[in-house]
Amino acid sequence: MTQDNFLVRPMTLDELKLALSWAEAEGWNPGIDDANNFYIADPKGFLIGELNGEPISSISVVKYHSNFNFIGLYIVKPEWRKQGFGLKTWQEALKLINNQPAALDGVIQQVDNYRKFGFNPSHTHYRYQGVIQGQISQEVIDLKRIDFEQFCRYDNQYFPALRPQFLQTWINQPNGCGYGIIQGENLVGYGVIRQAIEGFKIGPLFADYQSIAEQLLLALATYANGKNIYLDVPNINQQALALAERYQMKPIFECVRMYTHKAPSMDWTKVFGVTTLELG
Template sequence: MSYAVEPGRDWVVRPMESSEIGLAIQWAEQEGWNPGLHDADCFRVADPGGFFVGTLRGEPIGSISAVRYGEHFGFIGLYIVKPEFRGRGFGYRIWQHAMHSLVGRNIGLDGVLAQQDNYRKSGFQLAHRNIRFQGVAPRTRGGPMTDLAELPFEQVASYDRQCFPAPRDRFLAAWIAQPDCIARAAVRNGRIEGYGVLRPCRNGYKIGPLFADNVHAAEELLNALFARCAGANVALDVPETNAAAVALAERYGMKSVFETARMYTKEQPAIALARMFGVTTFELG
C-alpha cells in the first residue's frame, strides 16, 4: 500500500544512539554480510557521530554510516533498508543525508558491482575491485610472530597510515584490542614489516587488515593467523590490483565468493596498494 510521507514528521533521518549501531549490525547479518562479533563497539569508536538511522513513524527502517577520518577523508558503509521498505525512496534519502555529512571530503565506499552506475551519479569513480576469498583455514605451524599489543601503538599506527587514506588511531586501537581477536606483527630488526588481525564473526572468522611489505611477510602472518583458527571458515578481502595477494589466497585454497567496487569521489588516495594483502572491513574501509 502506498501512502504520503511527510518529511520531518513521519520520516526522520537522525544520528544513531549508541545501541542502534548494534541494530545496523543485526541487519547486516540478515543480509549475509557476516559481521564480526564486536564490530558495533569498534565502529562506534571510529566516529560516534558518523552513524545514521532512518525512521518511519518512529520505526527504524534503514541505516548508513558516514565515518569521518582526519580532516579530508570519509567512508560510507552499512547502507541498508529493511526489505519490506525498499523501492520507496527511503534509501536515497538516507544516502543524501550521509553524503551531506561528508561534504568537501574525499569519500570512499565498497559497493556491490551492480550499483556502480548509481554511485557514479553521486560523483564516485571506480578505483579497483576488492575480492572476498573464503575457505577453511588450513592447519599450519605458524612461525613466531609478535603480539601487536607488545609494540608501541604509534609504531603500529604509523605503519597503518601507509595503507589507509587518513589517520584512524581511535578505531585502530579498538580494532586490535577487541575481545577474542588475534593481532600479530612481523618484525625484523625492530621494524614492522607487516601486521594482521583475525576476528571472530557470526560464521567463522575474517582476517583484516593484512598489511605487509612483501608476500613473504604476508604469508608468515597468514600462517600465524590460520594456526589460531584451523578448520574454521575464514574470509580475506583482497584488492584485485595486488596480484601477489590474489595468488596467496588462491595458493591456500581460498575461493572467490563475491566482489565489491572500491570507489572514491575525488582522486584515488596515495596508499601502498602493494602492501594491502587484506582490507580491514568493507563497512569502514
C-alpha cells in the first residue's frame, strides 16, 4: 500500500527489534528476547510503515487460527502522530484479518476508537508490579521435562488456539525459565518468566487452582532474584487479583481486552496471568 510515499509492508526480524525499541520508549518494558520470541509466532504478521523510506509505524497481526487473530505493537513514532499514518497502518492490519475474529488489548484512551472498527470490550487486564521472595516447592518441575504435546494441550485450554512453534521458543528463551506442576499424570499449571528491559515479566501463568498458581509464582520469582516482577492479570479472575495483592504487588497500568466477534470460550478463572499484551 503506497500513498504520499507511505508504504506498509511486512517486517524483517531486525525491524521487529526496532519496533520493540519504540515500545520500550513508550514504557511498555518488553522482554529482552521478545523479537525472536514474537517473530516465530507468525513471521508474516508484523507490519512496518515507512515514510520516504524511514520507518515510522508498526503493528502486528498474529494469525494463530482462522478463529483467533491478535493485534498488537500498534505504534506511531511521536513526531508522526495525528497525520493519518496510524490509520493507514491500522487499515493494512485489518486487511490481513479479512473479517476473521480478532482480539487486542487496548489502552483505555483508545477503546472508543477500536469500537468504531467492531471491537467490543470484554474485560480489563491489570499490570501488577512487585518484588517477591521466591521459593521452589517439591512439586514444581522444569517445563522442559514435561511432555511437549501434553504441555501444548494444557496451554490450549486457556489460550484460544494451539501455538506449538511459539511455545517451543517461549519456554527455551535464553533469558527466562518455565515451571510446571503435575499431579498424578496431569499437568495442572505452568508459568514462564523472562527478563525484561527493567525487571522480569511472568506470562503466562495458568493454573487449575489458586494454590497451584501460588507455588508457580513463588518458583518463578526465584529467577528474578529480588528484582521487580510484572504480571498482567485479568480482572475477571478474583483469585488472581487476590494472589497478586497477597504478595504486595501493585497495579500500575490497565488495558481492555476487546474482540470483534464472540469472545472465545475459555475459563478465565484459571488464567492468573496472560502471556503478553502484544500477542495475547
